[in-house]
Amino acid sequence: MSTIVAGHFQLQDQVEQARIELMRAGFAEDQISSFYLSQPGQHDATPIGGDNITSPGAKESPEGVVEGLATGGAVGAAVGLATSPFTGPAGPVIGGLVGAHVGSLFSFSKMKEAGEEEEGGVKNEFVQRHAGMIVAVAFEQEADEQRALEVLQRLGSDQIERARGTIRNGDWTDFDPTSLPKLYH
Template identity: 65%
Template sequence: MSTIIAGHFQTQEEIDRARSELVGAGFREDHISGFFVNQPGQHDMTPIGGDNLQSPGAKETPEGVLEGAAAGGAVGLAIGAATSVITGPVGPIVGGLVGAHVGSLYSFSKMKEKGEAEEGGENRAEPRKPGMLLAVALADGGQEQRVLEVMRDLGAHHIERAEGSIVDGDWVDFDPLSTPRIIT
């Protein structure tokens, strides 16, 4: 593994130009990787697609639905039983079903707002930005400043430092879900 410096560019042409500039500055072509990073949620990391089997903000939803359905069902059953003189034997059944449905909607009150912390957890750091990414594996620490100069001069943004391996122009251990360590 080596230190990797990666920067975002707007277009494929900018990636190609940056690659040429870096090779001209003495970096090996097989230690440079250019590729597109998808939007969060679109990395096809699970068997059914996407990044997670369950939406991170929805982990309390099943409990909320069950709590609401149980409470609503009990209230509806009680109201149905109290009105069974008028409604007959179907009153408690219908009351319980309607109450369970209305109570299950209670789970919406447990939904999180964007950016709100998970219960018992911390907010996740800013995810990696989607777009064209050019990464360079450094042979030694002295090359970092030169890579940063070239990338900044060519308009790279969200430049990050990572650890990994670029083999034959492919960042083989790149994790699109990892939290980037932004330099500039």
């Protein structure tokens, strides 16, 4: 495995210029890979499509639904029972159903916003790669990293990341679009 520096660009012309400039900076053509990266969520990484089986930040939602159903159902049934002289025997049943439905909406309060802490103090942060063209270059020497960074920054890459992987014959063979990128900026 090599160290890889990858820059994200929006235009094909920028990609071609980056490839040329990286070769001028001393990188071999087969060390450089370029490809289009789809929008987050469109990588078809799961059996049902998409990138994740569960949404980041929704980890605690199932327990919120259960809590809400139980609490809302009990409160609704109690209210229905208290109003049964007016509503008849259907009051507790309807009250329980309405209460359970309203209570299940409590699960939304368990969902986390980006950056908010989950249980255990872990932050709900999910840094995604931008869709667009990627130019990546692999190297072994630390000195090469600075050269690659300078080229990609000078050409206006809007996101630059560092990774470990393999570029073979111009193909980043082990690139995972759903992995969390380690961004320089």
